[in-house]
Amino acid sequence: MSRSLDEKQFLENYDIHQYDVPLTSVDVVVFTIINEQVHVLINQRSDFPFKNKWATPGGFIDLKKDKSIDDTAKRKLKEKTGYDAPYLEQMGSIGNAKRDPRGWSVTVTYFALVNADNVTFGEDCKWCGLNDEGETGEKLAFDHNELIKDAFERLRNKAQYSTIVLHVLPEKFTLSELQNSYEIILGGKLNKAGFRRRILKANVIEELEGESKQTATRTAQLYRKVDDEEVHFYMREIYAR
Amino acid sequence: MSRSLDEKQFLENYDIHQYDVPLTSVDVVVFTIINEQVHVLINQRSDFPFKNKWATPGGFIDLKKDKSIDDTAKRKLKEKTGYDAPYLEQMGSIGNAKRDPRGWSVTVTYFALVNADNVTFGEDCKWCGLNDEGETGEKLAFDHNELIKDAFERLRNKAQYSTIVLHVLPEKFTLSELQNSYEIILGGKLNKAGFRRRILKANVIEELEGESKQTATRTAQLYRKVDDEEVHFYMREIYAR
């Protein structure tokens, strides 16, 4: 009894402001494909530090609005892009004394995959192309160049053994378009017959009966993602050559 | 010029104590194998909240001592076990308003794999066996039952396609002992010939020439881990039956 009274008392008197605590934030690396190239979304900072510099979308947890850290990531993404439920996955956390000039900082990082046509944003955001090493060519705020590079590596890695790439495609797409997206992300060519076998066996897409797309030469069958939001994982990896 | 002066001023006046921030901590799930069973290390809490309850080792970042979040995890592990550089990997972060009675809390979670013989600890720590579902049978502090369950799932998953299990073995071991450890973690039997082919091809262990171990019947060749601290990833998963 007295122990739980003690605990009650402890909690009533607890004040986090008495302690030296780190800054804790969230960052989201949003990937898409535009003009046969991987792009990430960057956002121009409106406040210090790094005011007016470009950075990945993110910010602090709102202890009132956000029920969980995933909520924070979703909220930030929605605020910047008006986009609601794309593929969003927690990637990891970076925390050290140097990354933020304000002091010791921890950021929980996420990465998202979106179809560019579904995203709208204002003057403070833009898409930024990545080279084969995951580099933007711009000097971003904080350690965000590094962050994007790591996220790109993770994306490329995961594309080797999952159906994750589906999320950059529009509602309807052909198998050639899907393969092309894989090739852009993986940075090499895939075997056509093998790719088709693999993706069809995974049961993550379905034919749109009677719907086909005009290409430069003959028509191609259109497909869509199966309702099920899950990512399929293969037992073997593929290699792009 | 004036912009950077502004930023300098901003940083001089910045005080995190003016903001509503979450608690940010680190938790480490330490796995080992004892008596043919997976165990995790738990620690009896000395302070509120959940005073005297058992929990995974962890705690707050020390902004003075810790240069990075990995340092925090290593320090906590060292404090509890006297053990310095086992296999330690960041797993992910859990953050929500409910998990800590003190308020909004984020914890960066790690998992470690150790050989039990290398670990020493006092009265405030103990090993706790896990069942096939990753359950301890004890009611732990915070959401740590859930945390251990998730970590166990991750461990089991990773054992299917990596050499991670090597880290629970002592300096010298036989292939049968290694296979046995995999089987305990995976919760099923593996094919002997296939297992040996796979592990030997990965070049992560080497024969100790002339050294063998007496078993109940014939002797078995002893092996050790190759210096290289890296974990090897296979291109295909294995299944325990």
Next chain:
DNA sequence: CTAATAGTGTCTCTTAGACAATATATT
């Protein structure tokens, strides 16, 4: 008809799983 891309058939290669044969200590 020709060009170009869509779509398929089939052979090979790698590696895991099954299963059994052989090797070697201990008793």
Next chain:
DNA sequence: AATATATTGTCTAAGAGACACTATTAG
């Protein structure tokens, strides 16, 4: 010699890579 476990050999199966063949549509 009998037993039990260590160690190896070999066949099968699944799935990826290579490559070529067929199908279809615009021009």
